[in-house]
Amino acid sequence: MTAPREIILSVIAQSSDHLSAEEILKRARRADPRLNKSVVYRNLSLLTSLGLISYTNLGNGRSEYELHRHPHHHHLVCRNCHRIFEFAPQTFARLERELNAAYGFAADLDHLAIFGLCAKCRAKKNMGGHHPHKL
Numbered sequence: 001m002t003a004p005r006e007i008i009l010s011v012i013a014q015s016s017d018h019l020s021a022e023e024i025l026k027r028a029r030r031a032d033p034r035l036n037k038s039v040v041y042r043n044l045s046l047l048t049s050l051g052l053i054s055y056t057n058l059g060n061g062r063s064e065y066e067l068h069r070h071p072h073h074h075h076l077v078c079r080n081c082h083r084i085f086e087f088a089p090q091t092f093a094r095l096e097r098e099l100n101a102a103y104g105f106a107a108d109l110d111h112l113a114i115f116g117l118c119a120k121c122r123a124k125k126n127m128g129g130h131h132p133h134k135l
Contacts, residue, residue, distance in 0.1 A: 007031045008043045009067075012053055018064035018084065054111050058084060075113040080121040 001009075011027045012019060019027075025040045044065060047053045055063040058077050074092070076085040092109045099105045117125065 002043075004028075004032065004035055004039050005043050005047065007035070008040060009047060009052060012047075012065055013067050015066070018056070018058060018066050020062050020064055022062075024065065056111055056113050058082075058113050059115055073111045074109075076118070077113050077115050078118040078121055079115050080117055080125075083118055085118070 007028045008024060010031075011024050015027075021037075021040055021044055024044070025035065025037055028035050028040065044053070044055075048055060048065075051068055053065050054068040054073060055065045056075065058064050058075065059079065060082075074087050074089060076087055077083075078085075089109075092107075096107050096109055099107045
């Protein structure tokens, strides 16, 4: 493995958060100031294709990367506070079976994000007395 690739993989592995390419570059430059954006993007693409890292769009308009620890990885993303929750892959097992049975479609549900409001933000919204759907 090349030195830049090791540095990039190490940066991602050491983080408990999802990281943008820009944040990965910033952290990787601490280990090697010569790294540039094109080297980071090329290596992110390669590491993703090798299955070592995964990426997703968490609603902020950019891809975010993390270490690929297990094959199915799903997120709930709060549109209000932007907190990210992980949830069990078994949640989609029934949906995968139904899509296959009804349409002959093999869904790729390995890594996805579902957007909505977390319990805290829903509670704050309800406490504010705002009820957009009440007539």
